[in-house]
Amino acid sequence: MSLSRSQQAKPLRHRLYQGDNLDVMRRILPEFIGKVEFIYIDPPYNTGIMQYKTYRDKMWGRYERRRHEAWTDFMRPRLEAAYKLLTPLGKMFVSIDDHEFPHLVLLMRDIFGRENVEVMIWDKVPREGTAGQGKMKRSKRFRIDHEYIVVGYVDRKNTRFRKPRVMAPLTRSYDNRDNDPRGPWISAELCKSKAKSNPKGKNYYTVVTPSGREITRQWHVSRAEFERLDADGRIWWGSGRIVPRLKKFVNEPRALTPSSVIKNISQTEGIRDLRKWDLADAFSHPKPVRLLQYLLEMASEPDATVMDFFAGSGSLAEAVMRLNHEQGHRRRCLLVSNNENQSLDKILLPRIEKMMKAYPDNNWEFIF
Ligand SMILES: C[S@@+](CC[C@H](N)C(=O)[O-])C[C@H]1O[C@@H](n2cnc3c(N)ncnc32)[C@H](O)[C@@H]1O
Numbered sequence: 001m002s003l004s005r006s007q008q009a010k011p012l013r014h015r016l017y018q019g020d021n022l023d024v025m026r027r028i029l030p031e032f033i034g035k036v037e038f039i040y041i042d043p044p045y046n047t048g049i050m051q052y053k054t055y056r057d058k059m060w061g062r063y064e065r066r067r068h069e070a071w072t073d074f075m076r077p078r079l080e081a082a083y084k085l086l087t088p089l090g091k092m093f094v095s096i097d098d099h100e101f102p103h104l105v106l107l108m109r110d111i112f113g114r115e116n117v118e119v120m121i122w123d124k125v126p127r128e129g130t131a132g133q134g135k136m137k138r139s140k141r142f143r144i145d146h147e148y149i150v151v152g153y154v155d156r157k158n159t160r161f162r163k164p165r166v167m168a169p170l171t172r173s174y175d176n177r178d179n180d181p182r183g184p185w186i187s188a189e190l191c192k193s194k195a196k197s198n199p200k201g202k203n204y205y206t207v208v209t210p211s212g213r214e215i216t217r218q219w220h221v222s223r224a225e226f227e228r229l230d231a232d233g234r235i236w237w238g239s240g241r242i243v244p245r246l247k248k249f250v251n252e253p254r255a256l257t258p259s260s261v262i263k264n265i266s267q268t269e270g271i272r273d274l275r276k277w278d279l280a281d282a283f284s285h286p287k288p289v290r291l292l293q294y295l296l297e298m299a300s301e302p303d304a305t306v307m308d309f310f311a312g313s314g315s316l317a318e319a320v321m322r323l324n325h326e327q328g329h330r331r332r333c334l335l336v337s338n339n340e341n342q343s344l345d346k347i348l349l350p351r352i353e354k355m356m357k358a359y360p361d362n363n364w365e366f367i368f
Pocket of ligand 1: 019020021022041042043044283285286287288309310311312313314315316336337338339340341343
């Protein structure tokens with residue numbers, strides 16, 4: 001199957017727009033205002049902003065402030081347009097390195113409000129990987145192993161992220177005192193101390209131990225969840241004298257609170273992701289699909305409308321299509337590419353074409 005640009009009449013879900021992303025966002029505003037839950041972008045810096053490049057290099061090369069002003073002038077209207085597309089609990093993740101990080105944070109605080117911006121760090125060279133080690137030999141100070149992801153929320157206070165379930169090693173010692181068939185476990189605190197429990201606070205209630213003792217505390221789970229855990233043998237009552245605790249099994253994936261530091265995803269995976277489609281070397285610095293899958297799963301509903309308006313090689317598209325195919329999710333993806341250096345013709349379209357065969361439950365509409 002080949003994707004011709006006239007194939008627009010099929011039953012469709014995702015959309016790819018060709019054009020300058022500011023023009024496209026302005027154009028789609030009436031249709032998508034307040035409807036996009038999650039935006040990820042990886043904007044260009046130094047390169048790619050053609051209308052500023054000549055000026056910057058020839059005239060502003062040494063004028064640091066002007067150079068950054070040119071970048072912020074380029075980004076500001078785009079972020080403002082994107083902000084309008086977001087849902088009331090929408091969020092935008094922006095990848096950036098040290099070059100424009102401080103300017104991006106200030107710009108996003110301007111647009112989202114100071115209280116609605118947070119910063120994540122992507123540790124992009126995991127220790128066991130080999131990437132970057134050659135560079136270390138040349139580095140006179142330290143190797144740069146990180147990038148930032150600046151997060152802007154429409155309403156940070158009311159935004160909740162999902163806890164991804166992962167097989168994570170338990171660091172403390174564990175045993176199996178009650179011979180639970182689910183294997184070894186450790187116990188974790190399930191309530192605040194008596195002194196710290198607030199009778200007017202959330203989940204303040206009394207539980208009765210098997211020996212009839214009443215314990216009134218602020219618990220970490222609702223009463224219904226406590227009862228569900230108890231029925232499933234996940235509450236450790238001990239001899240009856242202790243405050244009940246939660247059993248956490250070594251052999252089960254556990255919901256881990258996401259950290260502001262993203263680890264164990266190597267930047268080199270992005271190249272491998274492209275290699276799978278025979279498109280490696282055609283695009284420099286594609287983002288790893290797993291990084292985007294992680295952000296999507298953490299921060300968007302399985303049926304959310306999501307967007308990348310600096311689509312590049314289409315890493316976000318692959319993350320969405322994989323999750324839809326493998327997890328039965330129904331996210332809808334909007335992409336914008338300006339086809340700079342023919343990246344749309346040579347990489348993005350061929351990638352989508354190949355991905356549609358591999359993840360057939362995803363359809364695309366092309367708007368050129
Ligand atoms: C850093 S790359 C994004 C890479 C992408 N995250 C990936 O994983 O493949 C930025 C892309 O945005 C494109 N771009 C630059 N200015 C643009 C504009 N005004 N509208 C749309 N795309 C633009 C560049 O050509 C480049 O392909």
